[in-house]
Amino acid sequence: MSHVVTIETKLRDPAALLAACVRLKLPEPRPETVKFFDGAEHSGLAVRPPGFVYPVLVQPDGAVRCDTYEGRWGDDAFLGRLKQAYAVEAAKLQANARGHRITETALPDGGVKLTVTAGAAGFGAAPQQVYGGAA
Amino acid sequence: MTPRIEITVMPEGETSVETKGFAGSACKAASKPYEDALGSQSAERLTPEYHATEAVAHTVEQRA
Numbered sequence: 001m002s003h004v005v006t007i008e009t010k011l012r013d014p015a016a017l018l019a020a021c022v023r024l025k026l027p028e029p030r031p032e033t034v035k036f037f038d039g040a041e042h043s044g045l046a047v048r049p050p051g052f053v054y055p056v057l058v059q060p061d062g063a064v065r066c067d068t069y070e071g072r073w074g075d076d077a078f079l080g081r082l083k084q085a086y087a088v089e090a091a092k093l094q095a096n097a098r099g100h101r102i103t104e105t106a107l108p109d110g111g112v113k114l115t116v117t118a119g120a121a122g123f124g125a126a127p128q129q130v131y132g133g134a135a
Numbered sequence: 136m137t138p139r140i141e142i143t144v145m146p147e148g149e150t151s152v153e154t155k156g157f158a159g160s161a162c163k164a165a166s167k168p169y170e171d172a173l174g175s176q177s178a179e180r181l182t183p184e185y186h187a188t189e190a191v192a193h194t195v196e197q198r199a
Contacts, residue, residue, distance in 0.1 A: 002162055002184040007150040010174035062174065083148025087173050091142050094172045110146035116169070117139045123157075123165035 009083040010062030017045060017058055019089035020082060024049075029058065036067050049078050056082065088112050097127040140166050142173075150174070155184070 011017055017029055032046040034057050042065050046055035052074035056066040064082070068074040088104065091114050095102035099119040107113055136156035144150045150173050154162035162185075170176055 002154045002157060002182040003166075004151055004153040004180045004182060005166065005170055005176050006178040007152060007170055007173045008175050008177045009148045009150055012174075013172065016172075077146075080145075080147040084144045084146055087142075087144040087148065087150045090172045091144075091169055094169050098168065107143075112144045114142040114144070115139055116142065117137060118165075123138060123140075123161065127168070 007087075009087050011058045011064060011083070011086050012060075012062035013090055013093070014045060016086055016090035016093055017047070019093070020085035021047060023085045023089060024081065032057070036065070037069075038067075047082065049074065049082075051075065052078075084112065088114065091116070094127075138162075138165070140169060142169060153182075 011020075014029075021027065021029055027048055029045040029047045031043070032055065033041055033043045034046060034055060035041045036054055042057055042059065044057040044059040044065070046057055048055045052066075052068070054067045054073065056064060056074075056079065058064055064079060066074065066079065068076050070076075092102055092104075094100075095116055100123070101117045101119060103115045105113045105115070138154070138156040138161070141153045141155065142150060143153075152166050152170055152173070154166050157165060
């Protein structure tokens with residue numbers, strides 16, 4: 001039997017976030033407390049894309065906080081690319097931890113399709129290693 | 136069909152997880168770790184394959 005689940009991406013795993021930054025050729029995200037334009041201070045892992053006035057701050061619950069001033073202080077489309085890269089890398093980490101095979105295919109519309117098949121142990125096997133808090 | 140999980144990630148970051156070729160409730164157990172790793176579920180849809188398998192199982196139950 002089969003089903004389709006739509007997921008709202010949450011950037012909760014620091015290892016997957018690091019891998020996403022490597023994929024996007026960005027510096028390693030670092031823990032920072034950032035004071036945004038509105039004066040509010042927030043802490044998390046700071047991602048610094050080129051051209052951004054404020055870093056993109058990934059908070060421990062996976063929420064993303066940034067201030068692009070409607071694109072004047074940074075490309076709003078970057079947030080989508082960061083989430084996409086994170087989702088791809090998080091899925092790959094899961095597959096590696098569970099001994100599954102995973103292949104990546106670029107789609108014409110800019111999407112990425114990942115196909116996961118089980119190894120010899122099947123899909124029910126316990127993970128060999130769990131990354132972050134979202135096993 | 137070989138059981139597999141297909142994950143599609145759009146440029147805007149929206150992700151869908153689809154299982155194919157599983158028997159019984161194994162599909163949900165197989166995809167759950169990936170769903171949890173990616174974020175939180177915002178919608179779920181059962182496919183025609185899901186209902187086809189359930190219908191067969193129901194028929195077998197009635198005959199037993």
